[in-house]
Amino acid sequence: MKRWLIVGFSGLLLGSAAGAMADEGMWTLDHLPVKQLQQRYAFTPSPQWISLIQHATVRLAEGCSGSFVSADGLVMTNHHCANGCLSQLSRGGHNYMADGYVAAKPEDEPKCPDVELNQLESITDVTAQVNAATNGKSGAGRIKAERAVNSKIEEQCVAGDPKTWRCDVITLYHGGRYALYKYRRYQDVRLVFAPEQSIAFFGGDPDNFNFPRYDLDVTFFRAYVDGKPAKTTQFLKFAPQGPKAGELTFVVGNPGSTERRTPWLQLANMRDNVLIPFYGYLSDLRGVLWQYSRAGAQQAKEAQDMLFGIDNTLKVFKGRLQTLTDETFIQAKQKEDAALRDWIAADPARRAKYGAPWADLARAQQRGEELQDRYTMIAGGRGFGVGTRLFADAMTLVRGAAQRAKPDAERLPMFRNANLPAVEQSLEADVPVYPEYEKTMMAWSMEKMRQILGADDAFVHQTLGKRSPDELARQLVDGTRLADPKVRKQLWDGGEKAIAASTDPMIAFVRGIEPTATKLRKQYEDEVQAPTTRADEAIAQARFARDGASTYPDATFTLRLSYGKVVGWKEGDHQVPPFTDFAGAYARATGADPFKLPDSWIRAKGSLDLSTPFDFVTDNDIIGGNSGSPVIDRDGRAVGLIFDGNIHSIGGDYTYDGSNNRAVAVDTAALLEAVRKVYRLPRLADELVQGHL
Numbered sequence: 001m002k003r004w005l006i007v008g009f010s011g012l013l014l015g016s017a018a019g020a021m022a023d024e025g026m027w028t029l030d031h032l033p034v035k036q037l038q039q040r041y042a043f044t045p046s047p048q049w050i051s052l053i054q055h056a057t058v059r060l061a062e063g064c065s066g067s068f069v070s071a072d073g074l075v076m077t078n079h080h081c082a083n084g085c086l087s088q089l090s091r092g093g094h095n096y097m098a099d100g101y102v103a104a105k106p107e108d109e110p111k112c113p114d115v116e117l118n119q120l121e122s123i124t125d126v127t128a129q130v131n132a133a134t135n136g137k138s139g140a141g142r143i144k145a146e147r148a149v150n151s152k153i154e155e156q157c158v159a160g161d162p163k164t165w166r167c168d169v170i171t172l173y174h175g176g177r178y179a180l181y182k183y184r185r186y187q188d189v190r191l192v193f194a195p196e197q198s199i200a201f202f203g204g205d206p207d208n209f210n211f212p213r214y215d216l217d218v219t220f221f222r223a224y225v226d227g228k229p230a231k232t233t234q235f236l237k238f239a240p241q242g243p244k245a246g247e248l249t250f251v252v253g254n255p256g257s258t259e260r261r262t263p264w265l266q267l268a269n270m271r272d273n274v275l276i277p278f279y280g281y282l283s284d285l286r287g288v289l290w291q292y293s294r295a296g297a298q299q300a301k302e303a304q305d306m307l308f309g310i311d312n313t314l315k316v317f318k319g320r321l322q323t324l325t326d327e328t329f330i331q332a333k334q335k336e337d338a339a340l341r342d343w344i345a346a347d348p349a350r351r352a353k354y355g356a357p358w359a360d361l362a363r364a365q366q367r368g369e370e371l372q373d374r375y376t377m378i379a380g381g382r383g384f385g386v387g388t389r390l391f392a393d394a395m396t397l398v399r400g401a402a403q404r405a406k407p408d409a410e411r412l413p414m415f416r417n418a419n420l421p422a423v424e425q426s427l428e429a430d431v432p433v434y435p436e437y438e439k440t441m442m443a444w445s446m447e448k449m450r451q452i453l454g455a456d457d458a459f460v461h462q463t464l465g466k467r468s469p470d471e472l473a474r475q476l477v478d479g480t481r482l483a484d485p486k487v488r489k490q491l492w493d494g495g496e497k498a499i500a501a502s503t504d505p506m507i508a509f510v511r512g513i514e515p516t517a518t519k520l521r522k523q524y525e526d527e528v529q530a531p532t533t534r535a536d537e538a539i540a541q542a543r544f545a546r547d548g549a550s551t552y553p554d555a556t557f558t559l560r561l562s563y564g565k566v567v568g569w570k571e572g573d574h575q576v577p578p579f580t581d582f583a584g585a586y587a588r589a590t591g592a593d594p595f596k597l598p599d600s601w602i603r604a605k606g607s608l609d610l611s612t613p614f615d616f617v618t619d620n621d622i623i624g625g626n627s628g629s630p631v632i633d634r635d636g637r638a639v640g641l642i643f644d645g646n647i648h649s650i651g652g653d654y655t656y657d658g659s660n661n662r663a664v665a666v667d668t669a670a671l672l673e674a675v676r677k678v679y680r681l682p683r684l685a686d687e688l689v690q691g692h693l
Contacts, residue, residue, distance in 0.1 A: 023619050024656040025552045026255050026560035028172070028179075029054055030123045033552075037563060041248045043634050052636050054120055055234040057252045057559060059183070060628065061116040061422060065253030066221070067630040068119075069238055069638060071692045073223035073230030074192065075117065077628035078643045079200035080312075082219035083305045085112035086194055088431040095301050100196040100598075102679060106229070106693075109190035109222055113429035116422055117223055118166055118183035120559045126153055126169060130178040138534055140526045146533075148409035154418040155408060157182055162418050172553040174261055175537030176544050181558055187425050188224040193684055195674070196598040202585065204594025205311055209319070209647045211576060213615040213664055214585035216674055217643035220684065229693065236630055236638040238688040242613055242667035243566050243631070243639040245578055251562045251620040251642055251663060253629025255555035258653050262554070263539060264333035265358060266532075267654065269365045271324040273372055279317045281448065285386065286310045288444050292437070302437040306387045316624065319650025329655060340539065343546055354542045357535035364535065368528040371520070373452050378459060379521040383449025384513070385442045389433050390482050394506040396427060397482075397491050398514050401499040427492055433483040442473035459516055480506035557625050564620035569646075569660045578617050582670070583610035604678040612673045616640060617662040623652045631665045640665035 023040075027033055029050055037043045058066045064081035068074065079086075086097040089110055103109040133149035134142055150169040157167035157180060166183040194200070199216045207213055223230040243249060259267060289310065293303040323329055341358060344350045377383035385391025400423060403415035413419065446469035450460050464472060481487045481504055491498050491507070499507060552560075568578040586605060589597045618631065622645055631640030644664040645652065652661055676685045687693055 023562070023564040023658055024621050026258070026555050026562050026621055026623075027552045028123065029120075029559060029561060030179075031549075031552070032561065033563075041563070041634075043248060049636055052234050052236075053250070053252045053561070053632060054559065056232075056236045057120075057630065058186075059118040059120075059254045059557070059559070061118055062114075063256065063557070063625060064627045065625065065629040065642075066117065067252075067628075067638065068223075068232045068235035069220075069630075069691075070235055070687050071232055072687070073186075073225075073232055074235075074687060075189070075221040075223060076630065076638070076641060077219055077221065078217045078641070079194055079197070079219045080217060080308065080643070081628045082112075082115075082191070082194055082221070083308060085115050085189075085191060085221075086219075087301070087305045088113045088429070089191065090301065091432055095297075096191075096194065097304055098197045098301070101191055101194045102681065103190075103192050104681075105683075109192055111224075112189050112191055112221070113431045114426050115187075115189040115221070116425060117186040117189055117221075119186070120181060120183055121165075122180075122182045124180040124182070125177065126180045127178045129153060130169070139530050140522070142530045142534060143525050144410070147411070147413070150413070151409040151411070151416050151418075153180055154416060158418045162421050163187075165418075166422070167418050168558075170556050170558055171533075172556065173544070173549070174540040174554065175533055176540030176549070177553070179558075185421060186223040186225070186230065187421065188227075190222045190224060192220040192222050193675070193679070193681065194219040195679070196600065198593070198596055198598045199601060201308075202595070202597070203588070205315070206594065208312065209315055209644060209650060211615075211617055211646050211662065211664055212580040212584060212588075213644065214580055214588055215615060215643060216666060216670065218641055218666060218671060235691065236632065236636065237691055238672070239633060239637040239639045239668050240672055240689060242669040243616065243633060245566050247566050248634050249564055249566060249618045249620060249639065250632040250634075251564075251618075251622055251626060251629050252559065252632060253622070253626040253642065254557050255560055255623045256557050256625030258555040258623060260554055260654060260656075261540070261543075262654075263337050263358065263361060264330065265337070265361050265365060267324060267333065269369065271321065273369050275317055275321055275324070279314065279321070281382075282310050282314055282317070284448070285444065286314065288440065292440055299437070302434040316650055319647065320653055323651030323654050329651075340542060340546065344542055350542070350545075354538045357538040357542075360531055360535040360538075364528050364531040368524070368532075371524050371528065374459075375520050375524045377449045377452055378513070379517045379524065381517075382445065383452070384445050385438070386445045388438045388441045388445075389431070390438050390477060390480055390506055391442060391510070393427060393482050393488055394480070394504075394510040395514075396423060397488065398499055398507060398510045400492065401496045402514070402518075405496050424492065427488045428485050430485050435477050435483075438477045439470075439473045442476065443469040445469075446472065462516075463513065476506050476509055480504050482506055555623060555625065562621040564618045564663075566616055566618050568617060569619075569648075569662055571660075576617075579667075580614045580616070581610065582608055582612045582614055582673070585614060586610070600678050607677045608673060612669050613667040614670045615664060616667055617646065617664050619658055619661065620663045621652065621656050621661065622649070622663045626663070631663075639668050641668075641671070 056068045060066055060081055064077055066075045066077035069076045083097055090096045130149055133145045137145050153169055154167040158165045166185050168181050170179050170181050172179055195216050202214050289303045289307045293300040344354050381395055400415050403411045408417050453460050566578050568576040589595050626642050629642040630638045633639050642663055642665050646662040648660040672685055675681050
């Protein structure tokens, strides 16, 4: 098994991946579009350049990207990617998410309770191993075989040291390929600097997914090893001047998930039975959180992280729905699917090999629609404590105890030995728990479950009994001791015996739910997920046979490279320029939220160079998960920090339009100017410029 991605680079660079048009694509590092880069930009990535960007970039395990920007473990990511850490560290009267945080010296860098960084070490093709284990299997047999082979591959990869290594078998091309991604874990991650929320998210929701922007959406972490700053030999040098218009740019990060190769049948089902209902669900939840946050400053602090996330998600969903209801897009997808179906049908050998995957998909989608509400409300936990810490920890403890009692090959992926360090870190994290917030979220979730499943549903009766959701939530939250990390650790270490003996009301409540949830999860896996996966694989293999593996796979929250250039776009009858500057931020400020600059910026105005570039846009192909990705120039230097896309990019889950899809980034010139003159942090500024403490 290849352990290091750098092995075989010379062979990779001789290949071509010329299937995508324009600057489209989120490319895996072992399959880069070398000919396109040569033809369009006269640039050929060397093995050393690829190794640098691979090892200098990191993934935040909870859903963002970042990069090492010094030899002493300094990590650059977004402010909104650090919201969880900032909120968890905000004890007493502090609110670091709103007010920012500055570590004046190394000993002032507090450990984030629940942040893990993953640094990619290698990619290994394991398609043959997975296919050998799963070929010819369906339903429960397929699920069992896939779990067993993935467990075996991941266990061999971590080599008995899951604290150091994280290994994930990743499905690429909808099952056309499988790859093993091996990461180095960093679980001691400390906070160095974060600005105020009002400048990190200046313009708020009105400016979100728009441009011009004036946001300093940045946080600096530091990775530690054995209590000392990590020594990172490969990191991105900081370009003090940022990029210029028209320059070649690369974004290297971990885009979350795209559906560009998904058949229209599945996309239509997703639109009608997932996105639309969930949009309504989140809209209701946003109202509850908004009302809760209006009760006072403490309540606003408790709700701020989730409210921020929901506001962003609602805007994303709106953009996705616009794409999925666009007739031009729909017809193009249907035509694409029909062409591949006709290609299969035209040859008896192809019909025998690939079968009728669209018919299989239709049956699986129909079954999924029938099970959807019960599955999401019960097995997915959405009907009990969405956004709550106590219920989530109880579910992890109860489910984890049962799963760890099984052979590793039969466990849910989250609870395989190779993945347990992340679970244990979360359970042992000493984070604040807010009882009134927990009660509010639990009561609303259970009320929603009763509304969706029906007041006469047997499971609803079993769960609520004679109690109202408010009453049950109050009893569970007031009675549980799971806010104490020591209690959680004791229950985790005690396994099934400790869980069975526990009298904690939250544990007892989840024990009552879990048998039904387990049954539903297995039913959904066997009757929906397994046949969908098998049909997707057949479609992917047919597409490979017809077209060759000439393009990039859909995003999977794994490291990808996109290439493009600094360029604006035409919006209506006017041209949107690619840069903003500090002067524009002061001109846009009104003194009232969300256009209120923090006091630190008001005081510093006279010392700033107001012509300093602030934010810029490129036509790099990005989506959610790329937040915190560095923007890199052809010399491998950091010139910017991705934090958003424009409104046209939201449909990027399903398609890419190079004429107006834009990525939005903070300029490195703005970062240095602000760190030096607004926040007066010469030590941090010098580390960025010099590359070390």
